[in-house]
Amino acid sequence: MVQPLDRLRETPSQTAGPYVHIGLTPNLCGIAGVYPRDLGASLVNEDTRGARIAIAGRVLDGTGTPLKDALLELWQADANGLYPAPGEPRGRADPHFAGWGRAAVDAQSGEYRFETIKPGRVPFPDGRPMAPHVTVWIVARGINLGLSTRMYFADEEAANAEDPVLARIEHRHRVATLIAPRDGDTYRFDIHLQGERETVFFDI
Amino acid sequence: MSDDSGRRRPQGGFYPRDLTWHPPAFTPGYKTSVLRAPQKALVALDSTLSETTGPAFGHDALGPLDDDLVHNFARSGESAIGERIVVHGRLVDENGRGVAGALIEVWQANAGGRYRHRKDGYLAPLDGNFGGCGRTITGPDGRYAFRTIRPGPYPWPNGPNDWRPSHIHFSVFGDGFAQRLITQMYFEGDPLIPRCPIVRTIADPAAVAQLVAALDMAETLPMDALAYKFDIVLRGRRSTPFENRREGN
Ligand SMILES: [Fe+3]
Numbered sequence: 001m002v003q004p005l006d007r008l009r010e011t012p013s014q015t016a017g018p019y020v021h022i023g024l025t026p027n028l029c030g031i032a033g034v035y036p037r038d039l040g041a042s043l044v045n046e047d048t049r050g051a052r053i054a055i056a057g058r059v060l061d062g063t064g065t066p067l068k069d070a071l072l073e074l075w076q077a078d079a080n081g082l083y084p085a086p087g088e089p090r091g092r093a094d095p096h097f098a099g100w101g102r103a104a105v106d107a108q109s110g111e112y113r114f115e116t117i118k119p120g121r122v123p124f125p126d127g128r129p130m131a132p133h134v135t136v137w138i139v140a141r142g143i144n145l146g147l148s149t150r151m152y153f154a155d156e157e158a159a160n161a162e163d164p165v166l167a168r169i170e171h172r173h174r175v176a177t178l179i180a181p182r183d184g185d186t187y188r189f190d191i192h193l194q195g196e197r198e199t200v201f202f203d204i
Numbered sequence: 205m206s207d208d209s210g211r212r213r214p215q216g217g218f219y220p221r222d223l224t225w226h227p228p229a230f231t232p233g234y235k236t237s238v239l240r241a242p243q244k245a246l247v248a249l250d251s252t253l254s255e256t257t258g259p260a261f262g263h264d265a266l267g268p269l270d271d272d273l274v275h276n277f278a279r280s281g282e283s284a285i286g287e288r289i290v291v292h293g294r295l296v297d298e299n300g301r302g303v304a305g306a307l308i309e310v311w312q313a314n315a316g317g318r319y320r321h322r323k324d325g326y327l328a329p330l331d332g333n334f335g336g337c338g339r340t341i342t343g344p345d346g347r348y349a350f351r352t353i354r355p356g357p358y359p360w361p362n363g364p365n366d367w368r369p370s371h372i373h374f375s376v377f378g379d380g381f382a383q384r385l386i387t388q389m390y391f392e393g394d395p396l397i398p399r400c401p402i403v404r405t406i407a408d409p410a411a412v413a414q415l416v417a418a419l420d421m422a423e424t425l426p427m428d429a430l431a432y433k434f435d436i437v438l439r440g441r442r443s444t445p446f447e448n449r450r451e452g453n
Pocket of ligand 1: 019
């Protein structure tokens with residue numbers, strides 16, 4: 001006999017379902033007066049430091065049809081690469097930057113959009129700098145466990161080339177699924193759930 | 205190792221997720237998953253700061269009725285229709301440590317099984333006093349509670365005659381973004397649980413049991429509300445982050 005490890009099991013996931021908006025963006029879906037505003041509706045205010053950008057795109061199913069009921073959350077560092085989080089050990093992030101945002105895709109077009117700032121570089125555990133990136137988490141009806149991915153910036157070619165996470169992707173042609181092209185101040189990040197261009201999702 | 209909000213500073217990386225305990229992405233019994241399931245393997249990634257940190261939500265972000273779905277959408281002096289219940293429990297990690305200061309958001313159908321959502325066309329009526337959303341922040345030991353009504357079961361277009369058991373949707377934050385979890389709570393004794401194609405996306409009956417809240421007579425509010433206990437477990441962290449150990453840690 002040996003000692004038991006006494007470890008609990010993580011609560012299993014269940015789909016967010018079609019009515020996730022009631023819980024996470026109630027004002028957006030017409031349930032007014034319960035919360036003053038939806039959490040995560042804005043990441044920045046007028047005092048936030050850094051280059052203003054937008055991140056926009058769609059979530060597409062295996063037929064290429066955009067989902068109309070998906071919800072995304074974004075988590076990113078501030079312009080200096082610091083996370084506005086209690087667990088950030090390296091210093092205090094910009095107090096005018098939330099770092100976290102939440103957006104439902106538009107019920108007609110399937111488009112999502114985040115107004116944010118370009119993040120700085122964050123170190124990998126071994127100290128090497130990762131390329132600027134945002135963490136994206138996707139839930140929807142039909143998605144049994146929230147999907148985690150990262151968006152990188154197309155105009156950071158040199159940093160992307162030395163990024164230790166992108167380097168982990170064995171099938172090199174798939175790296176392109178994580179790199180958002182720039183159009184003015186907007187980076188376009190379409191997320192493909194299946195097919196030729198299936199986005200790389202991470203087990204984080 | 206705590207900051208001014210009283211939360212523990214995260215330590216090591218997360219234990220790997222046991223993906224066999226969760227539902228797989230492709231579950232043809234739940235038809236919507238078929239075209240929305242990634243078909244390639246997930247790429248494993250060690251926790252970096254992007255995963256071990258996460259947003260914090262202060263208690264000041266919440267209103268006084270946010271954890272009371274019986275009243276938070278009701279006209280003054282009125283309340284939602286249905287079996288009045290209290291749902292309570294502890295948010296802990298895999299090491300059994302309470303997760304303090306974490307945001308829990310819930311949503312659900314009304315007592316007739318109808319959601320306040322433009323996409324829900326079920327013929328059961330809306331309740332003018334029930335919105336269906338609530339939220340709370342866990343206390344120092346990870347405890348949480350909210351008041352609501354027991355949601356009704358409802359039919360949904362999947363197979364020819366599929367019904368959802370009574371359930372409450374939960375969205376949970378830990379203190380690292382990699383702990384982010386959405387799940388559903390079911391009610392002890394509901395005969396629809398084992399018949400539900402969404403429940404059945406989970407392979408292991410022991411994992412399903414972890415989603416079934418127990419009737420908790422000890423915590424009932426006499427002459428007011430029954431109670432159900434629902435503990436939630438988030439991923440645990442390694443306690444020995446040797447790679448970045450510093451003096452005083
Ligand atoms: Fe539901």
